Ligand code: AHG
Ligand code: MN
C-alpha cells in the first residue's frame with residue numbers, strides 16, 4: 001500500500017524540490033493547520049462543547065458575532081503569536097491589525113484570516129470553514145502598519161482554507177498548484193488526499209443567492225436568466241443550482257467538480273462593492289481557483305490584480321470554471 005504523506009512531509013519535500021516553501025513559511029502553514037485542527041474539534045463537539053449560539057457582540061462590519069467566530073479567532077491568534085514566523089495578523093473579527101507581542105521574535109510574514117466562514121451555518125450543523133492568506137511584510141521599514149497589508153492578491157505567498165464538513169479538509173496553494181489534505185482524526189494529522197487539483201473549464205452548475213435577484217445588475221440577471229432557460233434557451237443546456245451560504249463549502253465543491261460561484265454587487269447596499277471581503281475571503285479563494293485552472297474576477301477585473309485600499313474592503317466575486325467566469329465578465333465589460 002502506498003505510504004501516507006502527511007502535511008509536514010509534503011511541505012518538507014516541496015521545500016527540498018524547488019525551495020518554494022522557506023522554513024519560516026513552512027512553520028507558519030503547520031501552525032495554521034494545527035489551529036484549524038483545534039477549530040475542527042470545537043466545531044465537532046457542537047452543542048456538547050457549548051460553542052453554539054451568538055456571542056452577543058458585533059464585529060467592525062456590523063455583523064453579529066457567533067461564539068465560534070470569536071473562539072476560532074482566538075485559537076488562530078494564540079497559535080500564531082509565539083513561533084517567530086509572523087510580524088502581524090489581521091482578521092474579519094478584529095477592527096485593526098494585531099501585532100505579534102514584543103516578547104516574541106518577529107517574523108517576515110503577515111497572516112490574514114476569516115476565522116469562521118459561513119457563520120449562519122454553525123448552529124444548523126452545515127459545513128463551515130476557515131480561510132487564510134499569507135503575505136510577505138515589506139522589508140523597507142521597521143515595524144508593521146496596516147498599509148503593509150494592503151497588497152494585491154497576486155502578491156500572496158500562500159493561501160488556503162479548511163472546510164469543517166463530514167470530513168475536515170485543508171486546501172492549500174503556495175503558487176505551485178492546489179493540494180488537499182484530509183484530517184485523520186485517529187492519527188491527528190492532515191494526510192495528502194489530492195494533488196494538482198483541476199477545475200473543469202465548463203460546468204452546468206452555478207451558485208448564487210437567488211433571493212437577491214431583484215437587486216442585481218443587468219449583466220448578472222442576464223447570465224442567470226440564460227442558465228435558468230436551460231436546454232431551450234441560448235445556452236442550449238440545463239443548469240443545476242447550489243447555494244450553501246458558506247463560501248468555503250461552495251468553493252470546495254467547485255474545486256472538486258467545477259461550477260461558478262457569484263456574490264455580485266447589488267442594490268441593497270449600493271455603496272458597498274459586494275458582501276465578501278477582498279483580503280481574507282476573495283483573494284485567497286481567487287488564487288486557489290486560478291491555481292486549479294479556473295478564473296476569478298469582480299465582474300470586470302481579475303481579483304488578484306485589485307489594489308486594496310483598506311483592510312476590510314469588500315468586493316464583488318465571480319469565480320470558478322474558466323469559461324463561465326469569462327462569459328459573465330464579458331457580460332459586464334461588453335467585450
Ligand atoms: P462570514 O460567515 O465569514 O461572515 O461569511 C459568510 C459569507 C460567505 O461565506 C457566504 O458565501 C455568504 O456570506 C452568504 O451570504 P448570504 O447569507 O447573503 O447568502
Ligand atoms: Mn466569510
Ligand code: MN
Pocket residue numbers: 069092114115116117118119
Ligand atoms: Mn467569518
